Amino acid sequence: MPLLRKIALSASVAIGLAAVTIFALPALDRAFPPPLPEQLTVSTEVLDRNGALLRAYATPDGYWRLAVDLDAVDPQFVEMLIAYEDKRFFDHNGIDFLALLRAARQFAGNGRIVSGGSTLSMQLARLIEPRESRSLGSKLRQMFRAVQIERRLDKREILERYLTLAPYGGNLEGVRAASLAYFGKEPRRLSVSQTALLVALPQLPERRRPDRNRNAAEAARNRVLNRMVSAGVLSQREAARTQADEVADVRFALPALAAHVADRALRNAPSRHRHQLTLAKRVQEGLEAVARASAAKLGPKISVAMVLADARTGEVLGEVGSADYFDASRSGWIDMTRASRSPGSTLKPFIYGLAIEQGLVAQETLIEDRPADFAGYRPRNFDMGYQGDVSVRQALQLSLNVPAVRLLDAVGPARLTARFRQAGVTPSLPKNEPPGLAIGLGGVGLTLRDLVQLYTGLANGGKASLLRDGTEAAPVGASGGIILDDRATWQVADMLSGVRPPEGAARRGIAYKTGTSYGYRDAWSVGFDGRHVLGVWVGRADSGSVPGLSGYVSAAPVLFEAFAKSGLAIVPLPRAPAGALRTARADLPVTLQRFASGSGELVAVAPTEPAPRIVFPPNGAHVELGAASADASPLVLKLQGGRAPFRWLANGKPLADVVRRRTALWQPDSLGYSTLTVIDAAGRAASVKVFVE
Structure with a gap:
């Protein structure tokens, strides 16, 4: 097998050159410093008062690339990633010679690549300095850069940078962007299935995108699960149970809450990549949902704005500038919380x-x-x-x-x-x-x-x-x-x-x-x-x-x-x-019982309502109430027309305070004829005479 022997020999040469490179590293390091920026170019984030993501902005080159803090990533994901990609990550200095020898041996024995020998540090080197071809020289350069990276960053920093730059399909880079897009949540707590999928995606991100190639994504996830069983990370039963879970073929939009407030934060501090607001994500989500639903009910072109604040501190907990920031028919881009209008x-x-x-x-x-x-x-x-x-x-x-x-x-x-x-x-x-x-x-x-x-x-x-x-x-x-x-x-x-x-x-x-x-x-x-x-x-x-x-x-x-x-x-x-x-x-002082009219003079206007008319009891009616009895029922008085409030009188004596309703109650205190009168706010009166028996 001359071809396989040739490839194995090339791998041995690469290992030897890598060893020589390590000895000559100080001089090479000074001559060829790595392109390792102090800060990565990441998406600008707008966070709520508790650090939850409200809105993210794509990078200038159009990628969703969210900075990663290892403490905010599910530990099981990190464990499975290292077990799958670089099990001696914490023991090597950028190059895992045992992994390279194993890869060469497997290639020679199978005639194809069974497993790679790249460490996570080498993969990070490839992400920050993409190679032009898959040549031996490119591999050596990658090894050299990996060693340089290890000399400058600790293991935690290497992991965080890798998890920020790793490709996950389309314009998604980094585990946070992928978790938000494919699962609709931050990667703090992931299921075993979700963890395995995120481990599998960076190797072939376009072919394994679950939103486009669900079957390929599911197969790749299952390979990771099987490897985890071999590595002792998962039990056979847990892996089998997880493989029964379907991979969802969706891609969620990244959070875009509090759009107007987020835009304002960027305008006021454009150089910052992280803006923390006083808003509370749960409150903001509730208000925005109400605004959208209410505007839809109220009709086309109508918008809704809301501001909810803590009265003691002045902190705004929720702010909705329009019913829908992206709805042009409602001019959603206009922030109506700051528009001057008649109150x-x-x-x-x-x-x-x-x-x-x-x-x-x-x-x-x-x-x-x-x-x-x-x-x-x-x-x-x-x-x-x-x-x-x-x-x-x-x-x-x-x-x-x-x-x-x-x-x-x-x-x-x-x-x-x-x-x-x-x-x-x-x-x-x-x-x-x-x-x-x-x-x-x-x-x-x-x-x-x-x-x-x-x-x-x-x-x-x-x-x-x-x-x-x-x-x-x-x-x-x-x-x-x-x-x-x-x-x-x-x-x-x-x-x-x-x-x-x-x-x-x-x-x-x-x-x-x-x-x-x-x-x-x-x-x-x-x-x-x-x-x-x-x-x-x-x-x-x-x-x-x-x-x-x-x-x-x-x-x-x-x-x-x-x-x-x-x-x-x-x-x-x-x-x-x-x-x-x-x-x-x-009980009020006399001066407070009625407010003086002040400088506003009364204007005489003709009443627009018809004059009041008593419709019950009708004039001349005989009413049997048993007025002499202790438990006699009161008589209901009803009128039509007139202007509230109304004053009722029985035989010239006021029944009670003025009322606004067109009904009242009268308790006769004697038998025989009585005259009932009502007077409205315009001074118009109506009377009926009834006989109580």
Whole structure:
């Protein structure tokens, strides 16, 4: 067999030359230093607060190449890799002469390559300095480089570099990129089947790609499993059981969470390859899933943005700039958390808080919701109707416009904007114009992040926290300021906690406020518990009008679902501080029982609703209730038309407080004829006469 003898002789020559090379190494090392960069060119990574990968970016040459830390790789994988590729890895200095002799002997005996003699150090040398051909000279060069590598790096560093550069098919390099692409997870904990496949792939990565050649990948995996049995790493039973597992023929996209925040991190620090944010991966995944699903339900071109922050620290735990970063139809590349828009009614809580802080009103103070003129400015409610006399609590919960403007007129728009600036938020106002009453209804520019920052004060005893997500070019030095005192803050939170949840949503122990901008362009909802604040924006990125869009209908359901899917436990709202009480109207000082109308003069308008009409009991009806009995049932009174609230009278005597419903209960106190009268908010009355028997 002259050919085989020739090949065996060549192998012996290679071994001899390698031995000579080692003796001449110092001189050769100085003359031909290895191309061993201090830092490998790897993918830029954006990590969450706990080090989990949120998003990765391909290298400039288009590869997914993620840096590897050996402590973050399954130890079983490392054990199987060394047993398969280089079992004396920790004993040699780059060249395993026993492995070379074995390879030469097997080749001579079988006429084909049975096993290679390359060490992991030699394979790393080939990865950092690819050979042009499979010649003897290339092999010698590879050996020489391997010895040089061993002189410069320790075994751990060699393994980490190999596991960063090893090819795994397509544009995947390194065990982390491969594990994420083929299994959808980091290689911290791998199954035996997954481990064997990752060991097998680098030898023939294109032929064995599971997403394209599943059968070849499965066969290669099984060869590794059999070798592990021979090496004593696996039992025969475990290997047989693992071989029954199918290899999945999929390739997952690498993580692309928090795309807008990640892009911002790169812009602010382009030279860094690792960016750690304050975001929590689990929270981010939940918010993004809710944003995508909600936008799909709401309709085409509509986007959703969200910011969830820790009210005490200001750390952003989740931030969604759009419903889908890659959806061009929704302008997904635009970060709507930082777009300045009209906030609608979301600023009203701070108006009420200032009024309470200044002693102008309490929760049960009556305030007028009737048409009014403030020096030419005539605010109207969202539904174009008016409620008449309402409590401050009701006015905020119903988001009535006229009462809010009355209070803002009393506390002063300049004072409100000053508090915003004190909390670290500068609203956008028309150039060279002072703040006016319209800011109370959204006549000002704010971003979603601005709103969340303001609301951190409501969840944090009045002290707002500056938001930060880890992308800041420099550390944040300043802290947030006081936006309201603690008692006013509790009063506002107490009122907002009573707002009815959106249709179909369960109460979650949160306080929240909604808002809708003029022209149905923006829908908002901002909610908080005792620790977290979540803000939601819904609308079109191009500021287009969306008929029917509103904070309560469009944004509030997203808020409640996002709280549920965030994975965060609801923290109870803070207890009332000393001196903060919810006082009944009758117990209030006379000056707080009704708020003075202020400078807003009432405007006479014709009622648009029909006059009230009592439909039950009908006029002249005989009602048998057994009024003289102790357990007599009350009579249900019903009316149609009219404007709430309504005042009922029986024989000229008021039955109870004014009510908003069109039903009431009357308990007759005597037999015979009685006159029932109802008066609506416009002063219109209707009466019926009934006979009780």
